[in-house]
Amino acid sequence: MAGGLPGRLLLRRENPGKVSFLELFFDLAFIFALTRLSRALLDDPSLNGAFQVLLMLAALWWVWFVTAWSADWFDPRAPLIVTLLLWTMFGGLLMAAAVPTAFDGHALVFAVAYVAIHLGRATILIPALRGHPLQVRSLRVAIWFAISGVLWVVGAAVAPAREVLWALALIMEYSLARLRWPFPRLGRSTWPELQVNGRHLSERYQQIFIIAVGELILISGITYSESGLDRDSTVAFALAFVTAAALARLYLVPAGGRLGARIEAEGPPGSKLTLLAGYLHFVMIAGVLATSVAMEMTIEDPGAHDAGQLVVGVIGPALALTARILLAAVVDGSRPWARLIGVPAIIVGGLATVRLPQLVNSAVITGVLLLIVLFDAMPGLWRFSRRSGERDASDQRRHGEQPDA
Template sequence: MSSRPGALLRRREEPLRASFLELFFDLAFVLALRQLSLVPQVGVSVAQTALAALLLVALWSVWAVTAWFADWFDRANPWVQAVLVGATLGMLLMSVAVPDATGGRAWLFAGAYVAIHVGRGVVTAVALRGHSLRRRTLRILTWYGATGILWLVGAAWPAVRVPVWVAALALDYTAPRIGWPTPGLGRAEPGELRLRGGHLTERYQQVFIIALGELIITAGVTYSSTDLAAAPSVAFLLVFAVAVLSGLLYVTPAGRDLGAALDERDPSRFGTITSYLHLVMIAGVLATSVAADLVLTHPTEGGHTAAVTLTVAGPALFLAGRVALSAVIFRRLSWPRLLGLPALVLIALAGHALPLLGVAAATVALLLVVLVLERRLARTGPRPRTGR
């Protein structure tokens, strides 16, 4: 390991574009999303949906913190590259454990999660000996070490597994927002958490495209297993339309202004909020992926509460996250998206009298209306207001 503590830190001239190993790490997240989309399909129920949500929150923690790590440190440094490769392996192991993560594969899921977070902290703490930013790493390592105990306790004790893991995740998600306060080390200052808006914006766009890709793959695989009749063919086109409209709604207009806002605002607040909102949007796309399988296999059936709810809930979650993202960037609400939420509720209420194909068509029509209105407003809309 380099004798210079600062050798691990990112260089000013380092390009903002994602590195090869960051994209390689994203491939493991593809498997994670694919595995998660299969969990509710075992039996569409509140319990299965809640389980998928719990696992997604844990997997997103690994993705988001790894993205921050790659933003803070020199991605050409061999030790940084080793951490990224290790995180990729850990994400793959967590993905493998997903189908039985709260059962027989709990140790694999929890062990990989803890190893990623603690291992990253140990490497950077050793490499930053004598550097002022080592205190930041030690704070983060202390928090993940403490919550890691909870993860392992949950893995060892099935009776309390889920509530203990929920508590551990609550701490893991709260810590960045409050600066990882640690006895003897204090809490991180905004300057220690400074992020590069251009890099993080690209990473968020890439992971959102990955989520849309999982939706398209699910639709394609399911459609290929049908008889390619008219009803499933229309359903496939509708699912494709949802993917396209979701992508266009994501980048217009706040997507283009996210980088500037990340550069200008307090990362301990704004950086964590934008990460959480991307989690909500990706959860929406994942729910849409699960619904796509149902719409494609039962397009003319109706009256199924779970299927109708999932078909509408996915776009609703995405829009809710997207409304909130616009609000924190521009400090105002996006009224077309905001009006889209109650409209989706109405579609869900009326959906019980419609076949799933009709529910999907109504959802696509609504997303199209929201996109058209949003683009009209974007031509004269305000730029994000700066300031802390």
């Protein structure tokens, strides 16, 4: 079997699993998708508009997540896997292009592209895995995606039921992954069958989060360049940049690289942690997307009083920070007090500025994020300072000098 087609497709589990160029190329589709989603939310920041954007983001995230999980098992240099990634990328671009009108005239484009991505993956992999245990795993997943695909297509065709049917399809898909895709007579996947290279998936999560933060900077920069570059817009743009830097720092430090090691240490059961991390990253990216929209609204009109801007401006950072706290708790049990206090502080800060211009709202929330970063870093700075002092005192003793008081 090792010399057959499955053997040539699969990576060895001891392979370091470095992210390939093609995977990074695939992420370009997600950059485009995030810009379309932020524009859709900006055009309709109502509760219904936000729910529609959430559904589309959940679908696009599921495409990215399932593809990243699949790519972890296969050699990205194999021609068949190259074809699979390019197929998924093109389908993702079609979905992203349809985002602005996915609940109007182009629902069928969005839904059919989504279903075609998942069924196309099965069409490519199932024949290629003939004789390998992973063929049954791929078959289970394909059957369930075919069933949920009916909800997607019917929802696209029946406008009044679209949100409900698409939401049901997503709930079913996200839940079935946690249940390991059970199906009558085919059983369910075992955790070893779902085992991943933790360091590879952890690196992919980091990259996609940085892409989300990069979208915040990109959209803020484009909006600022079209704003006339006046004083208030410049301040708003600076706040957007500081917010992006703070969110990136809060994500990467201190446990940015610990997820992979924890997954590897757990072995096959680590797949449950990988899946949970996928759900939490979805929440984090949703939070960054909402923050991006809030900053864009602030740059466009710093002196306006907009309830929609206030809501997304508060919910965005609060969501991202809450999901990051939960991820840290799951990975290493840490519960940093600054972050725990920071979530209610963001909400209180937003409520306290409800009658003030949105530039003030953004400044307060950015200030809270900076304080969280500062207090987050203080224990590390204290330990560094103490170690430096101990080294200096040791050097002085070594040279016969009296240590400084």
